[in-house]
Amino acid sequence: MAIGKIHTKIESIVGNVITVKADGVRNGDLAEITSGGKKSLANVIKLDNDKVSLQVFAGGQGVSTGDSVKFLGVPMRVSASENMLGRIFNGAGEPRDNGPEMTEDLIEIGGPSVNPSRRIVPKNMIRTGIPMIDMFNTLVESQKLPIFSVSGEPYNELLARIAMQAEVDVIILGGMGLKYDDYLYFRETLEKSGALSHTIMFVHTASDPTVECTLVPDMSLAVAEKFALEGKKVLVLLTDMTNFCDALKETAITMEQVPSNRGYPGDLYSALASRYEKAVDFEGAGSVTILGVTTMPGDDVTHPVPDNTGYITEGQYYLKNGHIEPFGSLSRLKQNVNKDTRDDHRALMDGMIKLYSAYKDSLEKKSMGFSMSDWDEKLLKYGEAFESRLMDLKVNIPLEEALDEGWKILSECFEPNETALRTDLIEKYWPKK
């Protein structure tokens, strides 16, 4: 039995993967490598007779062929106790905040999938105070939704805002390849707002070893699942999933796997799906909602990462030019909830988007030098009001106020019969002069 025994003959070191000879090692188990006095964890990713390939979390750099490897006989685990709240960890699950190490209530990461027959149809809205989300593409409990964004857009600010305002019990932030500044930003913002006390952060920064990046989603989601089973509403924020995919790519290429599309491994879809599908509403217990960030290299939605993500998630938010685009953004589950909010919600949502689309046409006509009709002028006025009073990410109002604001904008720009809204709704909600 190799458990506990120390092996000192490392046969090969390629990238972050080392190979040692050992017997009785189980696939997926952890090992501890002592290299130059420093310890790092590694997990078994391949077995071939007595040759064991391990992925070293701290990276292959500086590992000597004479370093010692000790097999721990357990798979990768993470603590899921209440004491985790308010704490910050790195991608290997070690404290980043100088607090004590967590060893209680350890659970395995990357656990089995939920039985589809036990899933229920999601039905609760998550309020964020952002009209473009609450009113137009409602976020639903247990939804999995990415924010598609170009680098440079304020996606982390958006995530932080949602984290602070969302009415949930526990927030788990998984940071992958975060810039150190962004990490500090998250920490300070959550601290200031008081949300940190019910937040757990797993943060891998851009300067940390690549392998740790690939562990962040699994750890975040394993802990989230545990809390959800205990009846908590959990919101998991993952930023940035493109970095996660790039880390997978790096490992796959080192392992000499045949790449499929732009160098990404052939199992990219399955790898993403097994994470995103952790979003669930447990009947009689809590729920896991996942909001991720996927940066699109070159604003290209057909890039393998956003493309595979789009096939898995239940819609997407497009973040462009500092606001959530009304076109292209989609919450596939909004129909489940927006029928029960207020009777004008659905009609107003559709009506305002149709008018905004007409505004875009008028804008195009104007830019091409065509003359503007009365109707065009009205639309131009409407479009500007819509953008500044509802689309702007600074706007922070509850859904009901957003709906009222919508009616106000309509009444300032149009006659009731120009809005194509149902007469009964107009009678009920059109602001009286």
Added chain:
Amino acid sequence: MQLKTGHVVGVNGNMVNVRFDTDVIKNEVGYIRVGDVRLKSEVIRITDGIAAMQVYEMTGGIKVGDAVEFSGELLSVELGPGLLTQVFDGLQNPLPELSKRCGFFLQRGVYVEPIPNNEWEFTPTRKVGDQIEAGDSFGTVPEGIFTHKIMAPFSLVGSWTIKSIKEKGKYHAKDTICVIENEKGETKDLSMIITQPVKVAIKGYSERVRPDEPMVTKIRLIDTFLPVAKGGTYCTPGPFGAGKTVLQHLTSRNADVDVVIIAACGERAGEVVEILKEFPELIDPKTGKSLMERTIIICNTSSMPVAAREASVYTAVTMAEYYRNMGLDVLLLADSTSRWAQAMREMSGRLEEIPGDEAFPAYLESRISEFYERAGKVRLKDGSFGSVTIGGTVSPAGGNFEEPVTQATLKVVGAFHGLSRERSDARKYPAIDPLDSWSKYEGIIPRMDVEEAYYYVRKGNEVNQMMKVVGEEGTSLEDYIVYQKEELVDAVYLQQNSFDPVDSAVTVDRQRYTFNVLLEILRSDFDLEDKKDARLYFNQMRQLFIDWNGTERENENFAKREKALREHIESRRKR
């Protein structure tokens, strides 16, 4: 029989290398013992005394030296009464039953009997002394809305004589109800359940015939313009968000077939949940019973083990063939075949095979055509007909149809319903592109007439493209009217409102009736002054037509609205 065994010598992802002690069969099922669980796997390659096995479960915890048992049988499904209304995973484990045993999560190594050992009212149709062969029916039981034929296993070789058969009465599914004997004196006990390897197509019919009868979906764009035949094949590629799954759900609800098998292969679990909650409450207009009564769901969603995903489409098509051999029309909907192809790609990568295009294995095309070739209409030995229709969605990377899975699929299917991002963005549903798509089958309307309507769609589209360059001013009134006609066809016929109770499902009669009115409009010349006049005139026409579309045929307004529409047409029609 001596138990065949081996032991693990290597693990790489979901592939495990096994050194075997006795003979092994390619594609036979084996179980890897890990602690006290047994993980189902399949031999997919044998080299130098090592069997490469794909494991249908997660492989964490397997170690070198773990024992392996070989079953001697190919990956199989059980077929018999009690399949309908069930929800299985890709390996035919009933998911509700699994959740009763394991709770919220799918625990690995837990396998459950797919068909419950229920009692059925058996009626023999053969008697002692009769000769039977593979696939011959020797009795029936009533299963929900059908008479379920009990058949001899399809693996039988040669002719067998019935030695004994149970009388009419109630028996359990697993009871021996018939004993048969062959010339060599070997005997076999038959029950209501038979096992069938999933990758072997079920035969047992007289001959395959050409699919010639349309399978009505009640979607106008499909039935009229891009028809699918019973026993035919079609594919629905499209980028994400274009409505592939919604279209399949609509088809699974409305299709004019006896049995629908939905293979949710590597897609979102939430979508399956919608079917699970919705179908039991929807009434099938054909039978008056719940839609679930004619449905089987095979559900291997994206987060479930990838090897079982590969098996799930075969599990589904084997069940489809089984019901076909009872003389029923079966529709198999696979969503999505790209995920199935990706599962093959993952396995091929682990086997270190030389990759083809986009790292898909070289045998991708032959696997895809083998699968679609299992569709077809057959004449059974008793003279009746049965069919398996296969509709597969494809999820091309980046929405680009020039990729291996879409291209390989297009080679073998009889109809292509390509979904377009432009149409779905413009909220034009179903978002099937009428110009790119095609069908080789005969529909419900004579081809000549369809072609004529198509001419206007194509021509109007050209005018529209041209107008984007030269503007409305540079377009002649004549062309502009063609464009308006095309817009009309699109708005009142190609698009269909799936939320409207009347418009969401249109019967064949009504499609024919409406189409003829539409054709009349297309053929007519109108007396219109200028483009503005034309636009207003056609806008009104569109409104009247849509109102008419949304009216039930039995409703008194139907005739009234038709009259209003016809009057509007006549008001400007040139004689």
